Amino acid sequence: MKRKFQKILRYMPWLLLLFGVDAFFTVLLWIADLDAFYAMSALLLLAVLLMFSAICFVLVRLEEKREQVFFDFLANPDEYHEERLLGVLVPAQGEAVRLLGRCLRDKQNAYIGLLEQMNDYEEYVESWAHEAKTPLSLLTLLLDNRREELSETVSCKLDYIQNRLQESVNQMLFYARLKGSRKDYLFEHISVRGCVEEVLEDYKPLLEEKQFQIQADMTEQTVCSDRRGLRFLLRQVISNSIKYCGKEPELIFRFFKENDCHVLSIRDNGMGVRSCDLPYIFEKGFTGDSGEGRKKATGMGLYLAKEMAKELNLSLDANSEWGKGFEVRIVFPVVG
Incomplete structure (x- = not known):
């Protein structure tokens, strides 16, 4: 009315x-x-x-x-x-309508062209990432089967190279998927503890090299999420803890219920983040000034973790005290 x-x-x-x-x-x-x-x-x-x-x-x-x-x-x-x-x-509005029509058709054609380019780019990135996984798989197989023939120093360096290459390829692949038009998430009931253990197994050589102490206070409680996306999110958080670890490093995992939600807390005892940098750590490309290690950082890991959390309808926040560690909390909504 x-x-x-x-x-x-x-x-x-x-x-x-x-x-x-x-x-x-x-x-x-x-x-x-x-x-x-x-x-x-x-x-x-x-x-x-x-x-x-x-x-x-x-x-x-x-x-x-x-x-x-x-x-x-x-x-x-x-x-x-x-x-x-x-x-x-009225006839007086005819010229304006024709001009508007031409502009809209030009914009529509430009949009279709950009969409086709984006789809081609997405397909190329995915194809490249899958092609790159072949030599990475061979490197992993070589390290598993010939580790006794390599010195401990060489073995650690190859583990580090293999892990960094794998992480970079995964970041590129998931970044393309996050920005792409096609989504292929499979939401199912999965064990958070199982996902954490799988990611820790992937990082086992680096964790052992840094002599990390792992503490896990988690039950077999399941959540509804995409397994591949959740593993990618966990990899970014754990990789961040490994990069900026201190002496006698620790990783503490806690999974509990809070305010009708399930919360996974991942805490380390590394250098942490300055209070002035904390509000910006999930921004794209932000590295802050917290130590020498961040000068070589890309600022993409936690940004991609935040973007993936949004895709999976999860909440992601962080707490830190400079020099006393860093904590990331992943909040899962309870699904009936």
């Missing part, structure tokens, strides 16, 4: 002019013949009300029709819808 009244207000000057004309002729009738005026006053009032009601009804219907045709034109600005729009507007 409010919208209909707003449509009528557009024609208010013309309606007021019509009302003035009616009032003028009513006054003339009153001056010419007072008895006839009194006799016809009820009929005049009814005629005016009916006339204004009919005019308002027609005006609202015309405005609704113009509005619908205009929305159809915006949704599909081809020549057919352009001609339909021209048919319900």
Whole structure:
């Protein structure tokens, strides 16, 4: 009703002019013949009300029709819808509509072209990432089967190289998926403890090299999420803890229920983050000034973790005290 009244207000000057004309002729009738005026006053009032009601009804219907045709034109600005729009507007608006149609068609064609380029780029990145996994798999197989033939120093360096390459490939692949138009998440009930153990197994050589102490206070409680996406998120957090660990490093995992949600807390005892940097750690490319190690950082790990959390409908936040460690909390909504 409010919208209909707003449509009528557009024609208010013309309606007021019509009302003035009616009032003028009513006054003339009153001056010419007072008895006839009194006799016809009820009929005049009814005629005016009916006339204004009919005019308002027609005006609202015309405005609704113009509005619908205009929305159809915006949704599909081809020549057919352009001609339909021209048919319900005054000729003076024709040139503006034609200009708008040309601009919209140009923008639409440019959008389609960019969408095709993005799809090609996404397919290329995914293809490249899968191709890169082949030599990585061979490197992993070599390290597993020939480790006794390698010195401890060489073995640690190859483990580090293999892990960094694998992490970089995964980051590129998931970044392309996050920004792409196609999503292939599979939400199911999965064990958080199982996902954590799988990721820790992937990082086992680096964790052993750094002599990490792992503490895990987790039950077999399941959550509804995408296994591959959750593992990627955990990899970014654990990798961050490994990069910026201190002496006698520790990783503490706790899984508990809080305020009708399940929370996974991942805490380390590394250098932590300065309080002035903490609000920005999930921003793309942000590395802060917390030590020499961050000068070589890309600032993408925690950013991708945050983006993946959004995709999986999870909450991700961090707490830290400079020099006393860093904590990431992943909050899972409870699904009935």
